[in-house]
Amino acid sequence: MSTATEVGAGERIIEPRAPGLIARLAELWRDRRLINYFGRRYIRKLYARTFLGWLWIPLRPILEVGAAVLIFGGLLSAPSSGVPYLLFFLVGITAWAVLDRGLYWMTRSLDLNKRYLKILYIPRLTMLLGAVLPTLLEASLYAALLVLAIFYFVLTDGQSYVVASWALLVAPAAIAAVALVAVSFGFFTAIFGAQSRDMRFSLSYITRFWFFMTPVIYPLSSVPPSYRTLACLNPMVAPVEMFRASIFSRGGHVPATGFASTGLTILLVGGLGLWFYNRSETAALDGA
Numbered sequence: 001m002s003t004a005t006e007v008g009a010g011e012r013i014i015e016p017r018a019p020g021l022i023a024r025l026a027e028l029w030r031d032r033r034l035i036n037y038f039g040r041r042y043i044r045k046l047y048a049r050t051f052l053g054w055l056w057i058p059l060r061p062i063l064e065v066g067a068a069v070l071i072f073g074g075l076l077s078a079p080s081s082g083v084p085y086l087l088f089f090l091v092g093i094t095a096w097a098v099l100d101r102g103l104y105w106m107t108r109s110l111d112l113n114k115r116y117l118k119i120l121y122i123p124r125l126t127m128l129l130g131a132v133l134p135t136l137l138e139a140s141l142y143a144a145l146l147v148l149a150i151f152y153f154v155l156t157d158g159q160s161y162v163v164a165s166w167a168l169l170v171a172p173a174a175i176a177a178v179a180l181v182a183v184s185f186g187f188f189t190a191i192f193g194a195q196s197r198d199m200r201f202s203l204s205y206i207t208r209f210w211f212f213m214t215p216v217i218y219p220l221s222s223v224p225p226s227y228r229t230l231a232c233l234n235p236m237v238a239p240v241e242m243f244r245a246s247i248f249s250r251g252g253h254v255p256a257t258g259f260a261s262t263g264l265t266i267l268l269v270g271g272l273g274l275w276f277y278n279r280s281e282t283a284a285l286d287g288a
Helices: 019-030 033-047 053-075 083-111 124-129 131-155 167-196 198-212 226-233 237-248 256-286
Strands: 002-008 009-015
Touching: 009 131, 009 256, 019 053, 019 124, 019 237, 033 083, 033 124, 083 131, 083 167, 083 198, 083 237, 083 256, 124 131, 124 167, 124 256, 131 167, 167 198, 167 256
Parallel strands: none
Antiparallel strands: 002 009
16 A cells, blocks of 8 residues: 655655554544545435435434434333423434444445545545534534424423533533544444444444433433443443533433443543554455
8 A cells, every 4th residue: 555745846756655553643634634525425425316315314303303202202201300301302312313323424434435445545534534524414403403492492381491501511521422432433343344234234233222221212310220330331321411411400410430431431442443443444445
């Protein structure tokens, strides 16, 4: 594998690709504009070859939220920590979408771009990080629904369930933690996704199970105390509960186990994942 380096006007040196993680990060910074290119390409995949076109982008979260609120909030009367279930669920699903959609697009990043990779060298990390754009787009749609729902309840109930306080500053940190968890696992799933379609198919079942193990449709306080510490081994528990507590300025206590699980996942899984991605990217694509 070789790379081309510009050394002057009209001059380029073609040389072997430098090994090591530092070289990969340098390539990423040099070609960072490709992140936007691949991100926009992934967004087009959301509505490519459909009758409704771009309308599918906002329609899917609307249908998902409507079905979940009807089933869990209406038929099953799931607890919602004293706020309308629509608001409760929208806060949880906004945070969850960052993980779910981020993992999906990172898993598919190398596989979707094989035709480019077979004819020229492109820093593969740009394809992986291009997943940020469609992830932010889809998560932002849930956030937009949340804002609309907040105003709806202000107009109909005369009550704002969102408290303007310093706690709102925790919300970006919680979302950032979710994004780092997604990237940590995405380093692995991107490689496996390029090698086999089994990864993509299996991921939908894994994330669905993970969804029900995360306090998105129910609060952590509804988990029996004897199981709460075990539940907090899930690295998504702490950031989701943090995000919800920052919006509503209310929520159950998250055991230290939850924060430790999130932090260790980001540090250990993320660090090993970056090493694994750098070590395996070429072999995964050559064998695909």
